[in-house]
Amino acid sequence: xxxxxxxxxxxxxxxxxxxxxxxxxxxxxxxxxxxxxxxxxxxxxxxxxxxxxxxxxxxxxxxxxxxxxxxxxxxxxxxxxxxxxxxxxxxxxxxxxxxxxxxxxxxxxxxxxxxxxxxxxxxxxxxxxxxxxxxxxxxxxxxxxxxxxxxxxxxxxxxxxxxxxxxxxxxxxxxxxxxxxxxxxxxxxxxxxxxxxxxxxxxxxxxxxxxxxxxxxxxxxxxxxxxxxxxxxxxxxxxxxxxxxxxxxxxxxxxxxxxxxxxxxxxxxxxxxxxxxxxxxxxxxxxxxxxxxxxxxxxxxxxxxxxxxxxxxxxxxxxxxxxxxxxxxxxxxxxxxxxxxxxxxxxxxxxxxxxxxxxxxxxxxxxxxxxxxxxxxx
Amino acid sequence: xxxxxxxxxxxxxxxxxxxxxxxxxxxxxxxxxxxxxxxxxxxxxxxxxxxxxxxxxxxxxxxxxxxxxxxxxxxxxxxxxxxxxxxxxxxxxxxxxxxxxxxxxxxxxxxxxxxxxxxxxxxxxxxxxxxxxxxxxxxxxxxxxxxxxxxxxxxxxxxxxxxxxxxxxxxxxxxxxxxxxxxxxxxxxxxxxxxxxxxxxxxxxxxxxxxxxxxxxxxxxxxxxxxxxxxxxxxxxxxxxxxxxxxxxxxxxxxxxxxxxxxxxxxxxxxxxxxxxxxxxxxxxxxxxxxxxxxxxxxxxxxxxxxxxxxxxxxx
Numbered sequence: 057x058x059x060x061x062x063x064x065x066x067x068x069x070x071x072x073x074x075x076x077x078x079x080x081x082x083x084x085x086x087x088x089x090x091x092x093x094x095x096x097x098x099x100x101x102x103x104x105x106x107x108x109x110x111x112x113x114x115x116x117x118x119x120x121x122x123x124x125x126x127x128x129x130x131x132x133x134x135x136x137x138x139x140x141x142x143x144x145x146x147x148x149x150x151x152x153x154x155x156x157x158x159x160x161x162x163x164x165x166x167x168x169x170x171x172x173x174x175x176x177x178x179x180x181x182x183x184x185x186x187x188x189x190x191x192x193x194x195x196x197x198x199x200x201x202x203x204x205x206x207x208x209x210x211x212x213x214x215x216x217x218x219x220x221x222x223x224x225x226x227x228x229x230x231x232x233x234x235x236x237x238x239x240x241x242x243x244x245x246x247x248x249x250x251x252x253x254x255x256x257x258x259x260x261x262x263x264x265x266x267x268x269x270x271x272x273x274x275x276x277x278x279x280x281x282x283x284x285x286x287x288x289x290x291x292x293x294x295x296x297x298x299x300x301x302x303x304x305x306x307x308x309x310x311x312x313x314x315x316x317x318x319x320x321x322x323x324x325x326x327x328x329x330x331x332x333x334x335x336x337x338x339x340x341x342x343x344x345x346x347x348x349x350x351x352x353x354x355x356x357x358x359x360x361x362x363x364x365x366x367x368x369x370x371x372x373x374x375x376x377x378x379x380x381x382x383x384x385x386x387x388x389x390x391x392x393x394x395x396x397x398x399x400x401x402x403x404x405x406x407x408x409x410x411x412x413x414x415x416x417x418x419x420x421x422x423x424x425x426x427x428x429x430x431x432x433x434x
Numbered sequence: 435x436x437x438x439x440x441x442x443x444x445x446x447x448x449x450x451x452x453x454x455x456x457x458x459x460x461x462x463x464x465x466x467x468x469x470x471x472x473x474x475x476x477x478x479x480x481x482x483x484x485x486x487x488x489x490x491x492x493x494x495x496x497x498x499x500x501x502x503x504x505x506x507x508x509x510x511x512x513x514x515x516x517x518x519x520x521x522x523x524x525x526x527x528x529x530x531x532x533x534x535x536x537x538x539x540x541x542x543x544x545x546x547x548x549x550x551x552x553x554x555x556x557x558x559x560x561x562x563x564x565x566x567x568x569x570x571x572x573x574x575x576x577x578x579x580x581x582x583x584x585x586x587x588x589x590x591x592x593x594x595x596x597x598x599x600x601x602x603x604x605x606x607x608x609x610x611x612x613x614x615x616x617x618x619x620x621x622x623x624x625x626x627x628x629x630x631x632x633x634x635x636x637x638x639x640x641x642x643x644x645x646x647x648x649x650x651x652x653x654x655x656x657x658x659x660x661x662x663x664x665x666x667x668x669x670x671x672x673x674x675x676x677x678x679x680x681x682x683x684x685x686x687x688x689x690x691x692x693x694x695x696x697x698x699x700x701x702x703x704x705x706x707x708x709x710x711x712x713x714x715x716x717x718x719x720x721x722x723x724x725x726x727x728x729x730x731x732x733x734x735x736x737x738x739x740x741x742x743x744x745x746x747x748x749x750x
Contacts (some may be wrong), residue, residue, distance in 0.1 A: 064724035065695040072648050073667040089568070089584035093576040094479070096584075098681050100575075101495070103483035106657060109680075113661035119669060119679075121587040124535065126679050128583055 087111055087118050096125035369417045370410045372424065380421025383430075391423065391432040401433065442492050446472050449496030456501035461509030461517045471508060472496055475573035504574030510554075511569045522551065525582055532583040536590035546593070550586055640719055643709060644702065651701035659694050662687060 087095070087108060094100050095108050112119045365376040374381040394401045396415060405412030411426050415433045422433045450468040454460045480487045480495055509517035530547045537543040556567025572581050652663060658680060665676035666687075677687035703716045711719075 064720045065699050067724045068644070068648055068720075069652075069663065069667045069698070072645065072652075088571055089581055089588055090571050090573045090575065091478075092588075093580040093584040094573070096679075097576045097580055099498070101479055101483070101491075104479050107483055109661050110657040112679075113657050113664055116664075116668070117591055119661075119664065121584060121591070123665070123669065123671065123675065123679055124587055125580060125584055127675065128532075128535075129577075129580055 086115065092118060092121050093125055096122050097129050367418065369414045374418060380423060381418040382423045383425045385425040386423050386430055389430050391430050393432045395434055442489060445489055445492050445496065449493065453499060453501045453504065457505040458502055460505045461514050463505050463508050467508060475499065475575060478573060479575060499574040500577060503578035507569050507572045507578065525579060528579045528582055529586060532586035536587055546586065546590055550589060553589060641723065643706060644719060644723060647702040647705035650705055651698045654701060655694060659690065662690055663694060666691060
């Protein structure tokens with residue numbers, strides 16, 4: 057039965073009920089006060105209830121009392137199983153489902169869901185592309201042993217790593233493209249064991265401590281292939297060589313190159329793991345610092361001797377580690393990398409002077425968490 | 435008491451003992467006094483409709499009786515003064531509230547509330563010398579407060595009927611005539627303006643046949659569906675209120691009503707076809723009558739509200 061038919065019957069019944077006087081049963085057949093109350097409170101046994109309902113359907117005065125009592129008692133209603141509705145035929149149910157009252161709510165809800173879904177997708181894409189764009193200038197200026205990184209490619213949503221795992225946010229796609237080239241660079245670095253690297257690092261530390269020159273903060277880049285090769289030999293002579301290398305004054309360009317190499321190496325190491333998120337699981341700050349150190353990364357500089365130092369600036373605590381000053385709130389989330397003096401850095405400290413104060417008071421690399429975002433300032 | 439209750443004597447005795455134990459204050463009511471009261475309740479609510487009920491069902495029924503309320507009422511019946519004092523103290527507010535709901539003015543409500551206590555106590559005397567009040571009809575199945583509300587409502591209706599019979603003013607007669615004329619005008623023949631007498635007669639006849647078929651289809655509904663139709667269409671309750679009377683949720687009541695519409699339509703069509711109508715004619719009649727009713731609904735509802743107001747005035 058369609059909606060129009062229902063309305064017709066509804067109107068007929070309304071009209072039929074107008075001015076209709078019901079014939080009440082004889083006085084002796086009326087329900088007494090006790091029965092009326094028991095019914096209104098829902099305490100009548102099933103068999104008696106049927107009889108009462110039959111009477112109430114035909115007796116307006118008893119019905120009136122029951123209605124009043126039910127409203128006074130605030131009758132507890134219960135949901136019936138939908139077996140009653142199942143009596144309606146299958147096709148009737150289908151047609152009822154697609155009737156206008158059902159579609160009135162279902163269609164807008166469906167449209168709204170689709171719009172929200174598309175909106176979220178677009179927003180996510182925009183956000184990812186902004187993220188890549190922010191980091192692109194740094195990447196594009198990173199020469200890796202003469203091998204230019206591939207041109208930045210707009211990452212597809214599938215290729216973009218989630219924020220938590222996007223620690224090396226410097227263009228995952230770029231890394232994939234230049235993986236072969238980078239691997240060449242990496243393979244130039246001999247697979248040094250932890251012991252040999254530690255030895256080399258130690259040598260460098262000693263040398264750097266002596267000279268104290270040519271090192272720009274903790275962001276000092278990864279060691280060049282040469283020292284690594286020297287470390288492979290594992291002899292004290294090589295340690296001496298490393299010391300000499302460390303003493304050599306580094307130009308600004310060299311410092312930048314080394315930083316770039318280290319970043320690419322780190323990123324490549326993680327990319328090698330491929331989509332295996334378990335292996336790419338974010339490391340804690342301490343783990344990361346230790347990892348960098350074991351690889352002879354930036355930790356291998358003069359500041360190594362000051363590891364574990366803690367300072368408080370602007371109400372935030374920073375621990376000095378191999379990776380520089382690290383905010384104690386930092387939990388390996390994605391980093392926005394900034395260089396002191398750059399336009400972006402100036403823009404940031406204009407908005408957030410607190411970050412500028414921190415960067416001024418803490419020399420070298422500073423990883424600071426500010427309003428939920430992590431910045432790496434060097 | 436039917437013979438069937440005899441086998442349950444143990445259940446009654448046990449139930450009476452438990453009932454006294456459950457009551458916070460039994461007012462010294464003896465077990466022997468309670469047993470016939472419990473037996474009467476069991477017969478009224480169970481054995482009358484289900485003579486084969488098991489002992490378990492009866493025990494369960496007795497266990498759910500309102501121990502405090504039943505002991506209080508039985509004690510009042512026994513003439514325990516403290517019980518009467520407690521009854522009036524605890525339930526005078528309930529009685530006054532119920533009387534106000536049943537009366538249209540404060541004075542009438544106060545009179546009604548006062549007369550309730552007399553009705554409960556009983557003005558006549560039974561064979562055993564005790565007053566024959568309404569207290570004897572409280573079974574303990576529902577709450578005492580609810581029972582008192584029901585007693586007040588019934589008393590209000592009785593008083594209204596007596597008053598209506600005595601006071602039949604000229605205005606009321608006029609009013610009845612207005613209602614009657616309104617009902618007559620509410621013909622399903624519709625308002626067709628200037629039509630030929632033949633058409634008018636045949637239309638009126640069709641409307642009358644439709645009304646008859648509709649009344650028949652309503653009477654053939656199940657008791658519960660009929661009650662729903664009466665509550666919704668005749669008493670003007672909302673679906674939520676009608677559902678509460680039936681003990682179902684509003685959504686269930688709505689589903690039922692939709693099904694009832696379908697059943698009524700089918701039954702009316704069947705009935706009309708049996709009288710010689712064709713399928714097309716019944717469908718046409720449905721749509722035409724509904725169209726006429728739709729346009730006429732406003733004045734009908736207006737006259738209904740007038741009649742309701744008038745009834746309230748009479749009741750006051």
